[in-house]
Amino acid sequence: MSSLWAAPFRTDPVDATVSLPGSKSQTNRALVLSALAEGPSRLSRPLESRDTLLMADALRALGATVTADGDVWTVEPLAPGARDAVTIDVGLAGTVMRFVPPVAALVDGPVTFDGDLRARERPMATTITSLRSLGVRVDDDGRATMPFTVAGVGHVAGGTVTIDASASSQFLSALLLAGARYEAGVDVRHDGPPVPSMPHVAMTLTELRRRGVTVDDSAPGRWTVAPGPVAAYDTAIEPDLSNAGAFIAGALVTAGRVRVQHWPRTTDQAGDRWREIATAFGADVTFEGDDLVVSAPRDLRGITLDLRDEGELTPVVAAVAALATEPSRLTGIAHLRGHETDRLAALSTEITRMGGAVDQLDDGLVITPRPLHGAALETYEDHRMAHAAAVLGLAVKDTQVHDIATTAKTYPGFAQAWERFVS
Numbered sequence: 001m002s003s004l005w006a007a008p009f010r011t012d013p014v015d016a017t018v019s020l021p022g023s024k025s026q027t028n029r030a031l032v033l034s035a036l037a038e039g040p041s042r043l044s045r046p047l048e049s050r051d052t053l054l055m056a057d058a059l060r061a062l063g064a065t066v067t068a069d070g071d072v073w074t075v076e077p078l079a080p081g082a083r084d085a086v087t088i089d090v091g092l093a094g095t096v097m098r099f100v101p102p103v104a105a106l107v108d109g110p111v112t113f114d115g116d117l118r119a120r121e122r123p124m125a126t127t128i129t130s131l132r133s134l135g136v137r138v139d140d141d142g143r144a145t146m147p148f149t150v151a152g153v154g155h156v157a158g159g160t161v162t163i164d165a166s167a168s169s170q171f172l173s174a175l176l177l178a179g180a181r182y183e184a185g186v187d188v189r190h191d192g193p194p195v196p197s198m199p200h201v202a203m204t205l206t207e208l209r210r211r212g213v214t215v216d217d218s219a220p221g222r223w224t225v226a227p228g229p230v231a232a233y234d235t236a237i238e239p240d241l242s243n244a245g246a247f248i249a250g251a252l253v254t255a256g257r258v259r260v261q262h263w264p265r266t267t268d269q270a271g272d273r274w275r276e277i278a279t280a281f282g283a284d285v286t287f288e289g290d291d292l293v294v295s296a297p298r299d300l301r302g303i304t305l306d307l308r309d310e311g312e313l314t315p316v317v318a319a320v321a322a323l324a325t326e327p328s329r330l331t332g333i334a335h336l337r338g339h340e341t342d343r344l345a346a347l348s349t350e351i352t353r354m355g356g357a358v359d360q361l362d363d364g365l366v367i368t369p370r371p372l373h374g375a376a377l378e379t380y381e382d383h384r385m386a387h388a389a390a391v392l393g394l395a396v397k398d399t400q401v402h403d404i405a406t407t408a409k410t411y412p413g414f415a416q417a418w419e420r421f422v423s
């Protein structure tokens, strides 16, 4: 049995300032590209969480060095040469399970991938088949999921590959991140329903270009990475704007106010869409210097949103929608069924458990606000379901949350930060 956390509840408006840990997506891209680079790179203010520590360990297992000195990490790239067989634990991290196999293909030695039980259920077939198309041997005993072994020989032919990245943008980002180090680079074409989470692909392109890699994304559905070196690069990681969502939501559901420190004015992060989402619910959203300030009205409007590009925001958006005054419709998010859990089913179950009304669509949710009552909410080893539960509990008395510690995937200390935020 997992432990139960009594979610803080308050009836008066929150008025708080928050400073967030670093972006998971930027930290893990910086780690991968630094491991593939020509010399040492430094990351300042990286996120130190389960997903990024798993990434650092994975790259160490492949021969990179990652050392921490305060809030600066230094990465020495992979060294060439034959390596003993290793097994990499991906945990439940999509970025580790999708980004590391194309890097492992460059290593001379077998690398086996495995992770949490749920990780074996997340879509992985595209990683395996795309590597095979690029000339890499992958042994999966026909499973098309973990555990599988990438039997690298120290170099990868690369070239043209067609994938269906509609289940996860990470399949595409993964090939682009490693592609410059393949002999022919990579020329990736997408064939299938739209690729979700396109801001994450834009982030991949930005990070590649910062490191001197030539990427062509001028043709729709096609991305070409020229073969060549990846330059060493020192980078400062931005605060994680997706994780800012819980705190913005806390202000929204209490008619309160939150100041999020150091919100970047230009960013590839999907979480930047919180500015538009909070506005759509009826909040006033402004920049004050470096900070974003969100002030919420007493009654929240319902919203109609396509969240295909920012699917990871859905759990917290859904929690706010359940506390609004009008129904909300969230679409474009069929791929969430392959996230940490089936998030559409999980949100429907948990909001319904509190007395709410949720209709599942093939690609989304319709949430109709109803008076909610406290309940013990499940979190399904999903950090963002735990954030959603904390937001619901802030507005609904006697809410308990199973396994709040699952937030350590991207935000160790979330429960303490939340208790400070609401006090």
Ligand SMILES: O=C(O)C1=C[C@@H](OP(=O)(O)O)[C@@H](O)[C@H](O)C1
Pocket: 024, 025, 026, 094, 095, 167, 168, 169, 170, 173, 196, 197, 200, 201, 311, 312, 335
């Ligand atoms: O590349 C990344 O850093 C991510 C891409 C997205 O994955 P999907 O495209 O699978 O949604 C996002 O949801 C995930 O949290 C992080």
Ligand SMILES: C=C(OP(=O)(O)O)C(=O)O
Pocket: 092, 093, 094, 095, 312, 339, 340, 384, 410
């Ligand atoms: C989908 C997510 O994570 P992952 O990187 O494990 O895919 C997420 O953080 O919402």
